[in-house]
Amino acid sequence: MTNLAPLKRALLSVSDKTGLIELGQALAARGVDLVSTGGTAKALRDAGLSVRDVSELTGFPEMMDGRVKTLHPMVHGGLLALRDDAGHTAAMSDHGIEAIDLLVVNLYPFEATVARGAGYDETIENIDIGGPAMIRAAAKNHGFVSVVTDPEDYAALLAELDANAGQTTLHFRQTLAQTAYARTGAYDAAVSTWMAGAIGQDTPRRRVFAGTLAQGLRYGENPHQSAAFYTDGSNRAGVATATQLQGKELSYNNINDTDAAFELVSEFDPANGSACAIIKHANPCGVALGTSLKDAYQRAFDCDRTSAFGGIIALNQPLDRATAEEIVKIFTEVVIAPGADDDAIEVFATKKNLRLLITDGLADPAADITSVRQVAGGFLVQDKDNGRVDDLKTATKLAPSEAQLADMRFAWTVAKHVKSNAIVYVKDGATVGVGAGQMSRLDSALIAAKKAERMAEALGLPEPLTKGSVVASDAFFPFADGLMEAAGAGAVAVIQPGGSMRDDEVIAAADEAGLAMVFTGMRHFKH
Template structure:
């Protein structure tokens, strides 16, 4: 097996023509003959480069609307022939099959076609057949053939050729072969996932997930863990496809927390702000303006908000930007920001500002994935939403209109709090959050305690949980959790219901004069 292989003949068949001409010109200058399919051949010829069309090279015209063009022995034989195998060499000479040393292919834009909402037939027509065959053949024979599937890799090939008198090294060919198989796997995965969605198959026998590296991260959750950030072509609006305007490189934890913050704030139609710490909200509020919402969200837990993530569902203005930069904040994510807000953030060079362009549709189904030892779990994202008409009043007292609005708000927030989750809300803003406890009563007490601390820090006479409503992500298994909420000053409760002790809990609510509604819907978040 040779280590350095001179390039004498290259085959191009690309849909993405980024840097195509400059790369091809470099090859011509190094004595490489160019073969190409129709569209690529025209682009090369228009640039004044000598190119042989594949149809002329094989003696077989493109047919079936271009579906058949490179599927020919003269093409695949030139790619797959083992150069130091005498039998292969005799067969290639007998059938006049010259070797092809470089295969440059990127595939029909299937993912982009699906993403723009094309119809079924158009999506199917954008499934590449010949391209993956060329790529796989070249990658298999990487001992002798260089394969390139991404314009970003053109520079690697040129650098290798410059360093090796027009040849490529085995090390580069192996790395490009690995990238080629990954690209084919990702492409086939996108196609299979799309077909499964079209057929409505819930749990197919085989499932494939793939992504493209967006960022090599410094480390993972902790400095001793390696990590990377991958995105897929069908990304919903959010951290994966946001534009980073300024600030330091995002870390693994930044990305995870920012995703949690933006997903939460997109739940609301009115101006809203969510402040997140360690993937849990420490303050969420809606308001007349984003400044109003931020001020209310910060008041819930100003201590935990230090070094947190701030998400908005409206355009950032100067007033909000000045308030947000008033304390140390790691990341801010919003649909947009005006020039004055950008100027305010520019003074905080390390603060990361991400703009998404739009908010996410939280009702859109999407699969979520979690790894376990030896496998992974797949489920629909929790896109369930509630209306007041969905609720069942189970106590003697019905909630007031204000309590009902606050309960619906609280239950939306509860969806994004680690279970066991308790959320107190008053007048459209959280006033106490208890997250991730093994006991629901502990979550209720922690939320109350944090509200008391916030009241003391603000110089308030009493905690904001007095006169609040409380939401629980799952049923109260005993009355003690509900009684802890009563002690905190809650007047109304929203919970899924469904405990064997529901009657006991309802009785305790009635005795305390609470209004309570059952949702019939649980929001566990582990």
């Protein structure tokens, strides 16, 4: 293994032709011998470059519809030979193997093929074999060989050659090798994940997750924690695919909270009206429907103005001037929306640190997504909570009104996005009290009610908006005490999963208090 390795011969075989011609021209200008395959060779020749076909190197033509072309000792010997090993160099000489100093390969577009919904047979044909084999060989022999798997690294390669008189340093080759192994690892992860789904394996014996660095972060949840943000390659609308129009770089906590906000607001179809969600520490502190975005924002804000300060705002429709003018009245970290008109952008421009993210659409709330959480020694993997309830079972003597049912469904949707134990009071399509993350459901009910009392005082209202509200509980009431706390706060209707051993006691308490209560038969724990 040497520090400086000369670059005399390069093998190029790419499906993504971005920057290929410029790279080929730059290498040829430096006297590098170019070897290539199929469409890559044609593209280089069409640009006037002298290129040898890989078949000239191997003595074999491409065969089996291109499945076999680079799987040959002439290629892998040229990539794997140790230049400082006498036995290796003797074998090269005996068999006429030419050293390959640079491999430029990017793989068949397997992920893109899956993303566009291709059939099984077509997807199989887009599994690259020769490419990963060459990449792994070149990466293993990084003591002498440079391997480039991403057009983004072309400029760095040329700069490295210029800085070292046509040679590459060991550290540079090591960096390329690490990137190469990560790429083949991510590729294999994509193939194995697709195949598990294609053959109906919900819990395959081995499971791999991969990501691409989107940005390094200043720190994680706290300044002493290092962190980074990786994307998974999907095109789902959200914080990972959004365009940031202005504001400071997103932090770890910004990204986490913005994701929570956008997932929640995406539950509400913009065709059915405006919706706004305000998030603080990944919990909703206000969610509302409205006759306009401004109205929805104001109603969400009035649920808990104290917590909304420094929060994350998500909208289900494009941001307009009227809403923007309301938002900038207090300090807000991030606003995320499907779009924004020029007037709204002009308003936000006066707040240079306010981050504005545009997604060009909402996230599909029913998308088949895998949730992953690391624990000591392993990972917990589950499907995204896409649970929907169509049929509600009335458990009490008193049945809810149509207006109460509408509020119940809204409260139930919001409760799905609140940390357990979750209690959500709703009135007229807006949250009026949210209790989140408590060890006791009773405490969640109490905290939410106290918040409503505080807001009533701040807004100059004669009584808290929980009076006459509905209340949602993300899981069953194990005792009647939490239910009675909600009734004491003024709730008149309840939506909860049911299923407690003491359901009869809870139903009897609801009947005695004159409450209407429905069971969903489904819970929404969110830990």
